[in-house]
Amino acid sequence: MTDSTKPRFIQGLVILAWGFQADLFWVALPMALSLEARYYINRRWALEKLDFYRVADLTSIGLLGLLLFLFLNARTYHFITTLLEWLPILFFPLTIVYAYSTTERMSLDVMFHSLRKQKEPVQQSWDMDYFLFGLALLAAGISTAHSTAFFPLAAIAILWSLYPLRSKRYQRSFWVLAITIAILTGSFTHQFIRESHLAFKAKTEQWIARWLARRTDPLKTRTAFGKVGQLKLSDSILFRIQSAGGIPNLIHEASYDHVDDGDGMNWSIWDPGFETVNHEDDFRWRFAPRSEHEGLARVFLEFDREYSLVPVPAALSEISDLPALDVKMNAYGAIQGTGLVPSPYYDIRYGSGQSIYSKPTKIDTLVPENYQLLLSRIIDKDQYPGPEAVAFVRSFLGDYKYSLFQDEPRPSVSPLEHFLFVKKAGHCEYFANATTLLLRYMGIPARYVVGYSTTEYNEGIDMYIIRQRHAHAWTIAWINGSWQVVDTTPSTWFAAEHANEPLLQPLVDLLANYTFVFQLWWNDQKIEDYEVELYVIGALLALILLWRITTSEQVILTDERSIQKTREFPGSDSPFFKLEHYLTEIGLKRGRGELLRDWLVRIQKTELLPLLAIHNRWRFDPFGVNQDDKALLDQTSQQWLADQEPK
């Protein structure tokens, strides 16, 4: 229905502006046209509450679908802004249905399911036109594409919609003055808001930078003792690996050659330099010559930072499909992606025989003096030269027990001493530390390595699952001209940690794995693949719509003035009107207010006077005319009209 205070065109204009801003112009155009066309179409559909409920349910389903879609595609779309940008499309069906129905306002039970059952009639209602108008205006402001045009657009839209509502109490000039003041101050205010925000942002960024500078540990080049251990407390899944031919047991992240001489057993690297690895093509980096025996694996790990270490096997030969601008590597095999963007996976090739670690240096054999004293209590420096040293360390630590990581208070002696001589049990960090230092003490170059163990295989999704608690530390030793893994942590560690997992963990895993598989499938889908299905659904919906439009009850709106004109009066069905119409057509129009009798005399059609007599009785006699006279008038006038036809 049409409300006289509802301004025309403005809703269409705002919708077009929104379409233009949101790159949805071709969606917005038909929306705007169909909404504005109602002022020129007088057909309305007598829809019932149930019909509105259906459309509202469709809107709700659409909204849920949109939320799900945005949730699944959070990488591609910004959640809130995209949602707001698309909302006008979602609420358009409800608005258009109200626009072309005989109901003016949407009562809230249509939109809110919980109100539908209540006996008390719902009092509150919304005017969907204003709702869509506001939504489109808001959505038009989401994109910053044409930043100078938005304020004038908003000002015009609001000015236009407020004008018909103005109070008759005030003169028009007063209204103009008031709205001008409002728009001008609005213009200053928004500039003020923008500048204040920028200034505030700059200030806070400074504060945060200063605060971080005091606290950030350069983790990229150092590790603190206990870092791996803390990770061991969490069951959450970090990444998954898919490989047809099996993968190495250990996935390396970084290795360290330098140990502090303090008590903390902090490892760091001597040479912090990262070097850029050459691209083979856009997303492929080669680390070793190609070989036929390379294994291939896909690592499903999403990076949430721009710079991140990339977990790889030590025998890496290639990384591909890594969503990075550059890949850098240091002498210790730590691989860093820069300019990373979120992407579901990257591929690795490995096993060509080469290792990513640089050859040992003198640093790799250094043992701080305080540790030398400690280790001398275990063995003489020169007792086992060469490879036998490894066998000794294995057998020596073989008697030690694995114990879960506990954030226990530091003992009075150094952690290593406590581990070696008091507790004789610990988690992987203790074993790796002790092994590295013992080997070095016996003259074998060794490094401390952190990474992950790939011991959990999930058959359901055919992948290795790496959790935070799979974080692991081990040693590499330079034996017979190559780096070899010496992992002295008792093999029971995995089982021990597995036993410690929460009761509901399998359920959580199941959910996480299926969400993950669904996301993989979803990411592979392209809208083009479903073209046929979409066309079929579209055609079906169009048919249903067509059917609903044609079969539902319709009302023709009429102008008040035309009602006056077409109102039924007694004798309006008299055939004499046809004669009058014919005479008017041939140019003998009756004058304004001229009596029919005078007119017939004037145009010399006096033969019609007897018919006029019957007609007048038909029109004005309270008793009407009898059927015979009616038939006579009908026949004679038809005869007369037939006679007038040119032969």
Add this chain to the structure above:
Amino acid sequence: MIREFIFPGFARLSRISRNASRRSSERGQLVTTSAVISAAVGIDTSLTMVYQLFALLLCIIIVSRLSLRLQKPKVSIRRRLPKYATAGEPFEYFINVANEGTQPERDLRLIDNPKVLPPDFEQFDRSREPGEETRNAYDRWLGFHRFIWLQRLNTGVTIKQGMVPEISLKAAVDTPMEATPLRRGIVNFQSITLLCPDPFGLNYSVSNFPDFEQLMILPRRYAIPKSFELPGGRHFQPGGVNSTWSIGESDEFVSLRDYRDGDSMRKIHWASTAKRDKPVVKEFQDEFFVRQAIILDTAVDDMEVLEETISVAASLLLQSENTDGLMDLIYVADVAKIVTAGRGHAQPTHQLEVLATIGRNEGTPEKLLDVVAAHQRLLSGAMLVLPGWTDEHKRLVRMLGKLPLAIFIITREEENLTEVPAGANVLPLGKIAERLAGA
């Protein structure tokens, strides 16, 4: 427990929202809501441009509020209420607005303020809103709708906003107000609020004019067919068969006198009227009029049944207005009372006023039985309007013995009634109008 804790907040919340909603038009509220939403969405000025919309809406609201201070209407206001209104029946009354300023007044609105009576927690806890079970779980749990319903019911009347017609200089106009009484009893009017819009039509300035007044709301009444005859009238006893005849109207003629308003047509002495060219009536010895009674029991806990019982009694009273005898209304409030209407006594409207303010009989119907027993011998017939059909009611009917009776039983469950006398009108809630129409 939680409800008891948050209950005091309900009255405050409803007062705040009532005051806030009258300060803005619907579109004003839309603008304010949009400003709040755009502030939330536009908080990051680098991400979107919605903050520009917020700035614009904010400035419009500020200009609108400021402009309200510029043009304050100078008027005086007086309310004109009717004497009575009927519960559930919308009625119109007028508020007179006189222009005392120096320019014509346009586009003003009026809100009439009856005294708002929020329920206390006991009433809130005891009552159930009709159809409350169909509300959603949250609304049921919170009970705010029940609070609002009770508050409206206690207040007693809802009044629509009135549009003041244009008032030219030094003129006064009547603004029609449409009100719907929600219950019987007395409604207190407290003040009148005058709303004056800003140029944009978004917000209103509010000025209050204290104006205390009371309005009596009569009970809701049902239509009773003309064919319904009151028991014990002389139409029933033409031949002196019945013992009641001795109390009936005597034929003993006393004198002739001029017709007075309210005299029955039947008593006009046509011959004298023709002679004197003005109506003359015969006067009889008046202690022998037909005397009927409506015996109303109000000892019932179910408030809905009580209201309907009173409504039925009121409907019967109205019917008796057309008769020429005396009508007693017998009921028990804190003490037993008899209100008599008819010639030489109070007007029937007085009885309606009594019914409008009558409350529940906190005791048992014993008192009622006593007073009826004492009064019984004066009556030629009685109508019993009873909430339910208890043993006391049965005793009452037995006690009245051979007196012609019309019995009306208002009940919630029709099926549970036993030993209902033949001819009694059983009126279950929801079907009262229907059953009475067939009485």
